[in-house]
Amino acid sequence: MTQAFPHRHVLSVEPLSQDDVQHVLNTAEAFFEVSRRPVRKVPTLRGKTIINLFYESSTRTRVSFELAAKRLSADAVNMNVSTSSVSKGESLRDTVRTLGAMQPDIVVIRHGAAGAADYVARKLDCAVINAGDGMHAHPTQALLDAFTIRRARGTLSNLSVAICGDIAHSRVARSNARLLTKFGCDVRVVGPRTLLVPGLEALGVRVFDRLEPALEGVDVVMVLRIQKERLAGPLLPSEREYNREYGISFASLASAKPDAIVMHPGPMNRGVEIDSDVADSERSCVLDQVEAGVAVRMALLYLLAGDAS
Ligand code: CP
Numbered sequence: 001m002t003q004a005f006p007h008r009h010v011l012s013v014e015p016l017s018q019d020d021v022q023h024v025l026n027t028a029e030a031f032f033e034v035s036r037r038p039v040r041k042v043p044t045l046r047g048k049t050i051i052n053l054f055y056e057s058s059t060r061t062r063v064s065f066e067l068a069a070k071r072l073s074a075d076a077v078n079m080n081v082s083t084s085s086v087s088k089g090e091s092l093r094d095t096v097r098t099l100g101a102m103q104p105d106i107v108v109i110r111h112g113a114a115g116a117a118d119y120v121a122r123k124l125d126c127a128v129i130n131a132g133d134g135m136h137a138h139p140t141q142a143l144l145d146a147f148t149i150r151r152a153r154g155t156l157s158n159l160s161v162a163i164c165g166d167i168a169h170s171r172v173a174r175s176n177a178r179l180l181t182k183f184g185c186d187v188r189v190v191g192p193r194t195l196l197v198p199g200l201e202a203l204g205v206r207v208f209d210r211l212e213p214a215l216e217g218v219d220v221v222m223v224l225r226i227q228k229e230r231l232a233g234p235l236l237p238s239e240r241e242y243n244r245e246y247g248i249s250f251a252s253l254a255s256a257k258p259d260a261i262v263m264h265p266g267p268m269n270r271g272v273e274i275d276s277d278v279a280d281s282e283r284s285c286v287l288d289q290v291e292a293g294v295a296v297r298m299a300l301l302y303l304l305a306g307d308a309s
Contacts, residue, residue: 005303009121009128012137013179021156021179025147027299028292034071035294045074048105048305052078053095054131055086055111060266060290061131061140065108068297074105074305092116093123100124105305109133127304135169141265142175144296145222148289152261153219160186162214162256163205165224165246165273168195168235172265173224177203190214191224191246194235211246215255223248223264223274239272249275253283261285 003023007015016024034042050069054062062078069076079099081087086095092111099107100123107124109117110131117130117137132138150156161180163173167189177187181204189200190208200207208214215221226236236242248262262274262284270276279286303309 004308008304009117009130010139010300010304011117011121011128011130013139013142013175013182016139016179016182018182021143021146021182024143024296024299024303025150027303028143028147028295031071031298031302032292032295034298035067035291040071041073042071043073044302044306045069045072045105048072048074048301049103050074050076050106050108050301050305051099051102051104052076052131053081053099053107053109054078055081055092055109055116056132058110058131060293061110064290064293065129065131065297065301067294068301071294072298072301072306074301077104092119096120096123100126106301127309129300129304132171135171136174138171138175138265139179140293140297140300141172142179143300144289144292145172145176145263145265146179147292147296148263148285149220149261151288151292152285156180156183156185158184158186159220160188160218161220161222162188162190162218163222163224164190164211164214164248166195166226167191167200167224168197169227170224173222174203176222177205181205188214188218192236192242211252212255215252215260218256218260221248221253221256221260221262223262223268225265225267226269226273228269239269243272243275247271247273247275248278250278250281253278259283263289265289 106127108129114134114136116133121128187205189205
């Protein structure tokens with residue numbers, strides 16, 4: 001694990017080469033077993049400080065970054081925005097400058113505004129990791145999804161991947177499309193026209209508005225959450241109708257490869273974008289994705305703040 005990582009921040013997947021992605025995933029493989037040990041801790045980042053700054057709700061990303069830091073023996077501080085001086089009106093600029101004065105090694109930020117993580121990186125001297133910024137990017141989700149796919153299918157290269165559902169509001173879809181097309185994958189995005197936005201082809205993907213042809217022969221079915229909190233106006237007929245046309249069920253999976261895996265970044269709307277029997281089946285990698293999240297985030301913290309940085 002001595003190969004240098006040629007990036008100061010992880011703000012999006014665009015600057016990462018195939019080699020960079022494989023280096024992150026190989027490093028994550030080395031950390032994966034740490035979380036399965038009786039004592040889940042290594043001294044790798046002793047003396048380092050990681051601040052998690054989440055302006056939006058999160059379960060998986062926030063907890064896994066905290067666990068990743070703690071399992072590497074770093075000091076992890078989770079700033080609760082609702083009980084911080086943000087609630088008194090302190091700006092993002094003043095908040096990050098204040099945190100920067102406390103000399104962290106890495107700031108992990110989730111924010112509702114696209115570009116917030118880039119902005120924070122320009123204000124701080126330390127490394128910054130984007131844990132999701134508006135509808136723009138979620139690079140660590142794409143990396144943990146790549147880790148999960150590589151483990152399940154043995155490769156990341158030249159696979160067929162269908163990304164299904166609320167494409168318009170999804171930073172997960174954008175980051176996954178950008179990462180998987182680097183590896184020659186045939187990436188298809190599918191959803192109702194109201195949840196597809198113009199210009200998606202520029203991501204190097206094929207666009208479908210019907211599920212069956214989109215899932216034809218795919219290796220991976222990636223299901224997206226309907227982001228009710230970001231829907232402005234009635235973009236869906238009804239949840240029931242959406243489930244009938246676009247919900248992932250065993251019936252709709254019939255056109256995918258028989259051993260296609262099913263993924264979902266969570267949290268899931270069961271019975272809307274994914275049926276419970278699929279979500280809980282052996283084809284589902286949902287909990288593998290969660291476990292991968294800790295290992296991949298350990299890898300990123302190590303690569304940005306450890307000996308290899
Ligand atoms: N996948 C994901 O980002 O989940 P959280 O919002 O729970 O972090």
